[in-house]
Amino acid sequence: MSKLIECSVHGKSEPAYTCAHIKDSLNDGKPRGFNMMRDDDDEIQAFCDTCWNASDEEWDALNADGPRLLCFGCLMKVAEINNTTIDAHE
Numbered sequence: 136m137s138k139l140i141e142c143s144v145h146g147k148s149e150p151a152y153t154c155a156h157i158k159d160s161l162n163d164g165k166p167r168g169f170n171m172m173r174d175d176d177d178e179i180q181a182f183c184d185t186c187w188n189a190s191d192e193e194w195d196a197l198n199a200d201g202p203r204l205l206c207f208g209c210l211m212k213v214a215e216i217n218n219t220t221i222d223a224h225e
């Protein structure tokens with residue numbers, strides 16, 4: 136298990152690295168697609184449909200400020216916005 140982050144809403148939670156647009160969806164409630172995976176270090180990553188299908192160059196342009204860090208609870212909220220659910224033990 137990766138180390139926990141402190142979320143002002145959800146308290147101590149597992150961190151998730153996301154593209155900027157997943158964070159945008161959390162802020163404005165609009166679905167942009169939701170694609171989740173765990174990387175080789177067992178860290179959660181999540182991307183909108185555009186970033187999921189982007190090349191490395193497109194990714195750099197879309198995420199000029201770098202990836203965002205969300206807590207797992209916030210990530211579940213974005214999954215809900217996109218009408219999908221995620222399994223914490225996946």
Ligand SMILES: [Zn+2]
Nearest residue numbers: 154156183186
């Ligand atoms: Zn994105």
Ligand SMILES: [Zn+2]
Nearest residue numbers: 142145206209
């Ligand atoms: Zn949270």
